Amino acid sequence: MNSMSDFRIPGITIYRLGMYARSLERFLQEGRDLISSEELARACGVNPAQLRKDLSYFGQFGVRGVGYSAQTLLKSIRRILGTDREWPMVLAGVGHLGHALLSYEILTRRGFKFVAAFDVDPAKIGKVVNDIYVYAMEQLPYIVREHRVEIGVIATPCDAAQEVADSFIREGIKGIVNFAPTSIKHPPNVVVEQSDMTILFDKIAYYLLRLD
Amino acid sequence: MNSMSDFRIPGITIYRLGMYARSLERFLQEGRDLISSEELARACGVNPAQLRKDLSYFGQFGVRGVGYSAQTLLKSIRRILGTDREWPMVLAGVGHLGHALLSYEILTRRGFKFVAAFDVDPAKIGKVVNDIYVYAMEQLPYIVREHRVEIGVIATPCDAAQEVADSFIREGIKGIVNFAPTSIKHPPNVVVEQSDMTILFDKIAYYLLRLD
DNA sequence: TTTTTTAGGTTATTATATGAACAGCATGTC
DNA sequence: GACATGCTGTTCATATAATAACCTAAAAAA
Numbered sequence: 001m002n003s004m005s006d007f008r009i010p011g012i013t014i015y016r017l018g019m020y021a022r023s024l025e026r027f028l029q030e031g032r033d034l035i036s037s038e039e040l041a042r043a044c045g046v047n048p049a050q051l052r053k054d055l056s057y058f059g060q061f062g063v064r065g066v067g068y069s070a071q072t073l074l075k076s077i078r079r080i081l082g083t084d085r086e087w088p089m090v091l092a093g094v095g096h097l098g099h100a101l102l103s104y105e106i107l108t109r110r111g112f113k114f115v116a117a118f119d120v121d122p123a124k125i126g127k128v129v130n131d132i133y134v135y136a137m138e139q140l141p142y143i144v145r146e147h148r149v150e151i152g153v154i155a156t157p158c159d160a161a162q163e164v165a166d167s168f169i170r171e172g173i174k175g176i177v178n179f180a181p182t183s184i185k186h187p188p189n190v191v192v193e194q195s196d197m198t199i200l201f202d203k204i205a206y207y208l209l210r211l212d
Numbered sequence: 213m214n215s216m217s218d219f220r221i222p223g224i225t226i227y228r229l230g231m232y233a234r235s236l237e238r239f240l241q242e243g244r245d246l247i248s249s250e251e252l253a254r255a256c257g258v259n260p261a262q263l264r265k266d267l268s269y270f271g272q273f274g275v276r277g278v279g280y281s282a283q284t285l286l287k288s289i290r291r292i293l294g295t296d297r298e299w300p301m302v303l304a305g306v307g308h309l310g311h312a313l314l315s316y317e318i319l320t321r322r323g324f325k326f327v328a329a330f331d332v333d334p335a336k337i338g339k340v341v342n343d344i345y346v347y348a349m350e351q352l353p354y355i356v357r358e359h360r361v362e363i364g365v366i367a368t369p370c371d372a373a374q375e376v377a378d379s380f381i382r383e384g385i386k387g388i389v390n391f392a393p394t395s396i397k398h399p400p401n402v403v404v405e406q407s408d409m410t411i412l413f414d415k416i417a418y419y420l421l422r423l424d
Numbered sequence: 425t426t427t428t429t430t431a432g433g434t435t436a437t438t439a440t441a442t443g444a445a446c447a448g449c450a451t452g453t454c
Numbered sequence: 455g456a457c458a459t460g461c462t463g464t465t466c467a468t469a470t471a472a473t474a475a476c477c478t479a480a481a482a483a484a
Contacts, residue, residue: 010441014418018411022393026370036461045395048461049443056463064449064462082417096315100308104409106370106393112413151416158238158318174423175416179409181234181318183257191419193412197316197391199230200405201324204363204387205294206226207403211386222471248431261473264432276432276479 013054017077019044020051024074036067083110088147090173091117092164093156094124094134097179101155102130115147120160137167144171151175158182165192225266229289231256232263236286248279295322300359302385303329304376305368306336306346309391313367314342327359332372349379356383363387370394377404 023043027035041048055061061076062068078084091098094117101107102114117134119125127134135143143149152168154161154176161180168176169190178184181196235255239247253260267273273288274280290296303310306329313319314326329346331337339346347355355361364380366373366388373392380388381402390396393408 011415012441014415015411017418018414019395019408021414022408022410026394038461043395045397047443049445050441052461052463053442060463062462063451065451065460066449067461080418081414082421083414087413087417087420096308096312100312101409103308106410107413110410110413112417150420151413175420177412177416182238183231183235183255185257189423191416191423193416195407195409195412196231196234197313197407198234198318198322199227200389200407201299201319201322201363202230202233202293202295203223203226204389204403204405205299205324206229206292208299208362208387209294211401211403224471250431259473260431261475262471265434265472268433272433274432275481277430277481278479279431 009057013057014081016044016046016051016054017081019046020054021074021077021081021083024070024077027070028074033070034067035070035073037062040068086111086113087151088113088115088149089151089153090115090140090143090149090168091132091153091155092119092137092168093154093160093180094119094121094127094129095155095157098155099129101153101179102132112151114153115149116143137164140167141171144173149173151177154178154180154184156180221269225269226293228256228258228262228266229293231258232266233286233289233293233295236282236289239282240286245282246279247282247285249274252280298323298325299363300325300327300361301363301365302327302352302355302361302380303344303365303367304331304349304380305366305372305392306331306333306339306341307367307369310367311341313365313391314344324363326365327361328355349376352379353383356385361385363389366390366392366396368392 020040023040037048037051041051058080061073089112091101091114098117102117114132117129117132118137118140119134120137124134125136150173152173154164156164158180161178161182162184165176165178165184165186169186174190176184176190176192178192178194181198183194184192186192232252235252249260249263253263270292273285301324303313303326310329314329326344329341329344330349330352331346332349336346337348362385364385366376368376370392373390373394374396377388377390377396377398381398386402388396388402388404390404390406393410395406396404398404
């Protein structure tokens with residue numbers, strides 16, 4: 001079970017690797033390096049055994065009796081996740097959320113770079129947001145080819161999301177992050193991550209009703 | 213296991229209830245009402261058996277041999293989730309994401325209403341975004357008491373998130389939605405939902421690297 | 425009516441994820 | 455250099471979740 005190419009690693013482990021990476025970045029910023037599974041796990045709100053197990057899917061990164069070097073571990077996690085390189089992305093939907101994404105500096109720092117944005121609103125087309133030009137959807141094929149775009153981000157209203165996803169897929173984009181609160185149908189060779197904020201609020205409401 | 217107050221219902225079931233609700237809303241908008249577990253489940257990308265099981269935690273909502281009434285089921289799910297009432301909320305952090313949240317109409321439609329926003333930037337204090345006034349953080353206690361605020365939303369930078377959460381908790385807010393990419397420490401009688409967009413991108417990168 | 429069909433509810437099985445316990449290696453100490 | 459200590463890597467038991475199979479009720483057809 002130690003091969004990096006093993007596909008049977010739980011998705012939630014991948015998710016937590018991202019959490020660990022973020023935590024390690026902050027830890028390094030504070031000028032420290034040596035960190036134990038205990039400390040890193042607590043910072044992420046998980047069990048230390050789970051952290052060690054998550055890492056063990058991919059190899060051995062610590063030193064027994066000592067702990068982990070934050071720098072080394074971060075580098076390893078980045079290699080595992082693929083965040084040690086740049087990922088050119090396009091955005092569809094330059095509304096408020098789209099604006100937020102285009103300006104989200106933490107994405108850029110991790111190598112996720114928007115090379116272009118798209119919208120159907122003529123008032124938005126031609127504008128520049130955070131150095132990123134807003135095109136009409138028709139320009140998508142050209143841009144994708146030109147910049148070898150691999151990730152498409154959807155921040156459109158619900159009812160446009162599937163259509164945009166289909167366009168992305170048609171142009172060969174294999175990774176989609178969807179912020180529209182609707183689930184996207186897609187072939188198995190395309191990876192889609194959904195993020196539905198509205199459901200977070202539903203969950204909060206549910207648990208608030210039942211506190212005590 | 214059929215009591216609505218049973219706390220041992222999996223969190224992921226609650227999450228899916230939110231998905232079902234959204235799907236049902238769209239279904240009703242198309243003017244239809246009768247829907248089978250098969251159709252609803254497929255629209256949400258889940259297994260029909262899972263949908264039926266999720267619902268069975270809370271009672272019986274369908275008619276055997278027939279299906280569900282979308283309207284009735286939606287009403288039931290809303291009562292379960294607590295989205296059949298209004299939830300007054302406050303926002304901390306009026307950056308791009310904060311703006312997006314204040315303008316997110318789908319939240320309002322579901323009863324989640326921002327009554328005030330807060331920021332530390334003097335340039336933002338006093339502004340009005342989508343009819344919502346931006347206050348200095350010092351005003352928090354007064355606003356929370358005045359509007360009986362039950363949910364606090366964090367859209368600040370990482371390093372301010374914990375401090376804001378502590379303020380929320382100090383004022384008696386029991387539900388927090390955190391969009392800052394850091395995990396919030398909180399007592400057990402406070403409910404926190406985290407949403408970290410950056411990790412979605414990490415996951416996409418991971419799976420893109422391993423396609424084929 | 426009786427039969428057949430349909431689709432929800434329920435139980436059983438399988439798969440997955442978590443947490444605790446322990447084995448094993450590096451470091452520091454006497 | 456032997457020994458004690460500390461923290462990782464790994465295994466295993468438990469808990470949780472997903473799927474499949476089955477049972478039952480309602481509606482439609484014969």
